[in-house]
Amino acid sequence: MSDAHPSSRPGRTPHAHHLLLYAGDRQFLAAALPFAQDGLAAGEPVFIATSRYNTELLRRRLGARADEVTFAPAHWYRTPAQALLAFHDKAHSAAGPSRVLGETPWIGLSADQTREWTRYESLLTLALASTGAWHLCPYDIRTLPSGILHAAQLTHPALTTGVIHRTNPAHVLPSAFSAVCDAASLPDPPDTCEEFRFDGSGQLAELRDFTARFARGASLPPDRVDSLLVCVDEAAATAVRHGGAGSCCRIWTTTDEVFCEITDPEGSLNTALAGYLPPDITHLDGRGLWIIRQLSDAADIRSTPRGTTIRIRMSRRRPAASAYRTDHHTGAHPWTD
Secondary structure: OOOOEOOOOOOOOOOOEEEEEEOOHHHHHHHHHHHHHHHHHOOOOEEEEOOHHHHHHHHHHHHHHHHHOEEOOOOOOOOHHHHHHHHHHHHHHOOOOEEEEEOOOOOOOOHHHHHHHHHHHHHHHHHHOOOOEEEEEEEEOOOOOHHHHHHHHHHOOEEEEOOEEEEOOOOOOHHHHHHHHOOOOOOOOOOOOEEEEEOOHHHHHHHHHHHHHHHHHOOOOHHHHHHHHHHHHHHHHHHHHHOOOOEEEEEEEOOOEEEEEEEEOOOOOOOOOOOOOOOOOOOOOOHHHHHHHHHOOEEEEEEEOOEEEEEEEEEOOOOOOOOOOOOOOOOOOOOOO
8 A cells, every 4th residue: 555545445455444533524524425435336345333423424425325334233342352353253254345434432431441442443453454344443533532542543554534545654563552551460359359279170160169159149140140150261271271280260349340360370371462363263272362352341361470360350230232422531541641
């Protein structure tokens, strides 16, 4: 791709993940409308996952052709890991080039959620690799905090203004960006957490019982208990496989979440990209961490000379009907401070 060129299909290039900064309907439509129209004219699948307001804006301007576009359901952006998988699968299932306009819902996020959604934006470039997908990511500069806008400059390899597209010199490689996301240490578990120590696969059934009793006592919905048990199984199996004796499970609650972490004092993992993209089905390595990220609401993995910790978080509440909210929260983040 050249440094700047008019609207065209990018094909199978590493620059098919574009950032669009906009400050109103006119700037949004100047890029989003031809992006969708050109895709339809070329016979490419067009998928749109944006706010309700921008969805209706595009529907009106596309007119009758809006029926040829697939619009995302409200729960599309439930977690970063699930959204990443959904876009990965959509891109890989297309027979040829495809187009996606995806606007991440930043409003109302905590600091931890902000970090994971910025990581998602970075890893989306890898999810699109080797596909014919062109992904356009709008960011509303009128409402978003400066830190999120700064991170957007680092997570997209290309920039779009209207129908002009160019490479982004500020882009940071996904592996490096994700590693910085993991640079901050995790807060220590509270003194009131419950603990179970295990030395091998022979105690995994006891570990499941320990986890299930706590999760049910914390009123975690039954389907979330089942998901948590699968996550704990996978984390413990990873600890047993990669580490050795002396592993520990700690579990506690907050008002909104159940936290469960598995610590292996001997394990070592390269965590920057671990479990974010679907693993190679011919290899076992990586499958457990990928399953954990898909079934949990969030998972933090840290590996230091003192061992590896996998911290699993499950919401005690049902997900909202729509991921798009109206409140604001800036959220601190290594890339966005």
